[in-house]
Amino acid sequence: MTRLFNDPAQFADEMIEGFAAASSRWVRAAPGGVIRSTRSAEPTVAVVIGGGSGHYPAFGGLVGQGLAHGAAMGNLFASPAASQVHAIAAAVDRGRGVLLSYGNYAGDVLHFDQAQERLRAEGHDVRTVAVTDDIWSAPRDRIEQRRGIAGDLAVFKTAGAAAEDGYDLDGVERVARLANHRTRSFGVAFTGCTLPGADAPLFTVPEGRMAVGLGIHGEPGIDEVDVPSADGLAELFVTKLLEEVPDGVDLDGARVVPLLNGLGGVKYEELFVVYRAVHRLLAARGLVVVEPEVGELCTSFDMAGCSLTLLWLDDELERLWRAPADAPAFRKGSPAPQDQLEIVEMPDVATGAHDSAPIPDAAPASRAAAVRIAAALDAVAFELDRAADELGRIDRIAGDGDHGIGMQRGSRAAGEAARAAAEAGAGARTTLERAGAAWSDRAGGTSGAIWGELLRTLGAALGDDRSIAAADVAAGVVAAKDAVMAYGKAKVGDKTMVDAIVPFADELAASAGAGRLATSWRLATDRAEAAAQGTAALAATLGRARSHGDKSIGTPDPGAVSFALVCSTVHGVLETTKEQ
Numbered sequence: 001m002t003r004l005f006n007d008p009a010q011f012a013d014e015m016i017e018g019f020a021a022a023s024s025r026w027v028r029a030a031p032g033g034v035i036r037s038t039r040s041a042e043p044t045v046a047v048v049i050g051g052g053s054g055h056y057p058a059f060g061g062l063v064g065q066g067l068a069h070g071a072a073m074g075n076l077f078a079s080p081a082a083s084q085v086h087a088i089a090a091a092v093d094r095g096r097g098v099l100l101s102y103g104n105y106a107g108d109v110l111h112f113d114q115a116q117e118r119l120r121a122e123g124h125d126v127r128t129v130a131v132t133d134d135i136w137s138a139p140r141d142r143i144e145q146r147r148g149i150a151g152d153l154a155v156f157k158t159a160g161a162a163a164e165d166g167y168d169l170d171g172v173e174r175v176a177r178l179a180n181h182r183t184r185s186f187g188v189a190f191t192g193c194t195l196p197g198a199d200a201p202l203f204t205v206p207e208g209r210m211a212v213g214l215g216i217h218g219e220p221g222i223d224e225v226d227v228p229s230a231d232g233l234a235e236l237f238v239t240k241l242l243e244e245v246p247d248g249v250d251l252d253g254a255r256v257v258p259l260l261n262g263l264g265g266v267k268y269e270e271l272f273v274v275y276r277a278v279h280r281l282l283a284a285r286g287l288v289v290v291e292p293e294v295g296e297l298c299t300s301f302d303m304a305g306c307s308l309t310l311l312w313l314d315d316e317l318e319r320l321w322r323a324p325a326d327a328p329a330f331r332k333g334s335p336a337p338q339d340q341l342e343i344v345e346m347p348d349v350a351t352g353a354h355d356s357a358p359i360p361d362a363a364p365a366s367r368a369a370a371v372r373i374a375a376a377l378d379a380v381a382f383e384l385d386r387a388a389d390e391l392g393r394i395d396r397i398a399g400d401g402d403h404g405i406g407m408q409r410g411s412r413a414a415g416e417a418a419r420a421a422a423e424a425g426a427g428a429r430t431t432l433e434r435a436g437a438a439w440s441d442r443a444g445g446t447s448g449a450i451w452g453e454l455l456r457t458l459g460a461a462l463g464d465d466r467s468i469a470a471a472d473v474a475a476g477v478v479a480a481k482d483a484v485m486a487y488g489k490a491k492v493g494d495k496t497m498v499d500a501i502v503p504f505a506d507e508l509a510a511s512a513g514a515g516r517l518a519t520s521w522r523l524a525t526d527r528a529e530a531a532a533q534g535t536a537a538l539a540a541t542l543g544r545a546r547s548h549g550d551k552s553i554g555t556p557d558p559g560a561v562s563f564a565l566v567c568s569t570v571h572g573v574l575e576t577t578k579e580q
Contacts, residue, residue: 008198016053034060046099049072077402079107081444085112107445132147158175161321187215190205190211258293366428370427372573374418375573384408384566406443407443427464432458458479478508484498495560507524528560
């Protein structure tokens, strides 16, 4: 379990502050994460990596010469917000472009893509390579759906070395894609991990059994077998990974980099015993082992488990893998000295920057609506705080268990932002836009991105310059539904929040013109609650739960349940106001 913490909600922020203070030779804190504290004489392509906290040395520990230029660091097991990615990338781009790279998870894709769009609109040349090394998370014919685990390091290292060597952005992107294509990983666990403040691990494994095919966010394994000996585990790793040799690799005399990764609760000595057998097995199959790594490379808090990654080399990748690197948690060779950056105050371009913009003029009726919106979001934050543990429990069945925490953080931030905007005289649009930005920034993850988009779209439909009728709210909710479906690519039946949003929006649109908004909202909420409970009969097909879809049958989708709870809470606020 995680024993040392203060306020669990502040754990990631305090961890990043301590890490930056302890690693100032390599990194400095920046809005959104960390960036290098050194700079090369000549500008290079900037490699920006990132993901949720809880995986050290990923991601901040891999920032340094010959590796990444910056890391966007999200909350525990939650992707960084788009504003964080944008801030880090903007801070390190020296005019030669930016490569974004991260593990292929739904929330990371949404936030990194949003940041990429914003950066490109500002004139930055930006490319993206999502890492897809985990062979158990999707079949080979759907390799683009695989998630990224410890193979991140292989992609980050080769891309960083290419940038250091002076490659242009096309070349760095090409190398990263090649490394990703030639990287395969497979992981197992003996116990789950426990988040700070939690009283139970995200999943459990029976004594004497081993979870096979796990992720790095507390997702349970895809299969379960008896715990083998160290040699038996090595045999399992090597056999499975050799069944997945990438296209274009000739096994006869092939060169390979093995990365034996501890997930947090397995001792280095145990890893060395396993690696002893891995090394012998690879050699026995005629493979040439090149500069292996054994240790904690991408962890999952205190999870007792390990993974094996194989990076299949060609001449270029071998040269880049062997190239010098100097980061807090990864060092190789002897890099040339670089100048230490002068410590200057950085502009606050990340979380909270949207609050400093001037409040636009608003009609009196819209300002009055904004006060009710702020009250509703305060009530939502209160109810989601009460429900956080249960939402997390539901999410642990097939996901990573962080949904309750993410909704808790996001709704608190949204309520505070809405209240501040309303008190400053903002109208409905500005209040909802600031609430949406705050929710997305603070929650991170898929739910943060989706709720941010939902609130921003609803705000755009309501405006600041007019009174708001029930039909306007209904039209705004329909627009928000459409935006969420386009943004997250989910449809009804995928076992997501969309399963509750669609019937809610449809019912509200059908009944809003017939009477009070509160009455129509109650009818729509009934539909959403029924639909949310109905997701228990579905298997998950999207998100982190996708790899464990059948395990989710019998349990409703946490995103749909939390959406229905938000709707019910807002109805209670509407009943106490004079909405027509």
